Amino acid sequence: MNADEAAKFRRPRGMSTLSERIRKDPVRAARIDSVLLAISLEAQILRIMKKSKITATELAKKLNVPKSQISRDLNGGLSKARLGRLHQIAAALNHDLVAVVVPHDLAKARRKKLSQLISDFN
Amino acid sequence: MGKVRTEHELRIHEGAYWSFEWYWRMDGQMPALDAFEMLTKEEQDGVIASFEHWGSVKPGESPSRKRVNREHNAPLILAVKSKKHRFAAFHADGTRTWIVATYYAKQSEKLDKRGRVAIRVTLSARDDFNYRVKDGAYYERR
Numbered sequence: 001m002n003a004d005e006a007a008k009f010r011r012p013r014g015m016s017t018l019s020e021r022i023r024k025d026p027v028r029a030a031r032i033d034s035v036l037l038a039i040s041l042e043a044q045i046l047r048i049m050k051k052s053k054i055t056a057t058e059l060a061k062k063l064n065v066p067k068s069q070i071s072r073d074l075n076g077g078l079s080k081a082r083l084g085r086l087h088q089i090a091a092a093l094n095h096d097l098v099a100v101v102v103p104h105d106l107a108k109a110r111r112k113k114l115s116q117l118i119s120d121f122n
Numbered sequence: 123m124g125k126v127r128t129e130h131e132l133r134i135h136e137g138a139y140w141s142f143e144w145y146w147r148m149d150g151q152m153p154a155l156d157a158f159e160m161l162t163k164e165e166q167d168g169v170i171a172s173f174e175h176w177g178s179v180k181p182g183e184s185p186s187r188k189r190v191n192r193e194h195n196a197p198l199i200l201a202v203k204s205k206k207h208r209f210a211a212f213h214a215d216g217t218r219t220w221i222v223a224t225y226y227a228k229q230s231e232k233l234d235k236r237g238r239v240a241i242r243v244t245l246s247a248r249d250d251f252n253y254r255v256k257d258g259a260y261y262e263r264r
Contacts, residue, residue, distance in 0.1 A: 003219035006261035007141060010129065019135040019170050028167050035171035043186050075188055076168075076205065 038079035041086070044118070046074065048093045062092040126150035129261075134222060135170065137177015142211065145223035145247045148254070154209055157225030161207065168204035176202065176220075194241050197248060201240075203228075210240050212248040214255070223247035 001009070023029040049059065056074070060067040073081065073089070083097070090097040102114065127150055134142040144152040158166060172189040179185045193199045193210055200220070201208040206227045211220040224247070226240040254260040 001258070001261045002217050002255060003141070003143060003214040003221070003261070004217040007133065007136070007143075007219070009261075010133070015130055015133065017133040017135050018131070019174060022167070022170055028163060031164065031167045032171045032174065035168055036174060039171065039175045039186055039189060042188060046186075 034079050035076075038076060041078045042074050042076075045078075045089060045093070048095060052093060054093065059089070059092055063088055124151040124153055124156040127152045127155065129263075131155060135173040135177050137174065139180055139218065140177045141219045142173050142177065143219060143221055145221045145251060146260070147247075148250070154222045154225050158209070165204065165207060169202060169207060169209065172202045172204050193237070194245070197245070199241055199244050199248075208237070208240070210244040212244055212251070215252070221247070221251055 019032075023032065049055070056070045057067050060070045063070070073085075078086070083099075087097045100114070102111070106114075127144075127146065129146075131152065132143050132146060134144060136142075144155045146152055158169065161169065176185045176190050184190075189203055191201045191203055191208070193201045193208075197212060199210055199212055201210045202222070206229070208226050208228050209222050210224045210226070211222040213219075214221055223244040224240040226236045228234070228237060251260065
């Protein structure tokens, strides 16, 4: 039996994953979601920087902040950033920050479509 | 001495494209899970977020390099990152599952001694895993 076959065998017996068990605590689930949101933002910003051939140093210059600040932002710092700061970063890259609030129970297919739409933009 | 674990503790996360499990030694221990449990709740949540991110990345696409690092090429060893914490994993051949074998804390940008030791341990865990899966002795135990 390989890993995938074993997983299929365990699932009907109600064995949960570590991530599911941790997510039962709403405080921890919110913290994980906030990190995931930051990962998604980081990835989008890095993609735009790569596409526009803008280095971290150039972005720092445009924003008039030290390069270390940009490094912090792109290494997990965005999870604690204010909206204004995110807006400034987006503007410095000739982009707009668009806020989208979606319901928790948004169907998987629609959520996937939304992610696809976001990735099409950058 | 680490704890003896059961299959209830094996699975870490099941993503849309990739799943993750702890490496389960023959003596019943899961050394990377022992290390995970030593982290603070905040640190653990950062690591889980990295696993969830990686699990949702389509095959052929790369996860964020800030969250998943290539530690060794042939055989491929990747490490899930969250700040200084690294969990090194190998791919279970022919499946969508990655087996997380080792933990280490990175002290500098370059691969240091701890990192090299962790990769060696992960490679030997991979050999042991492949051997026992082929033998029908890895997932079949209770």
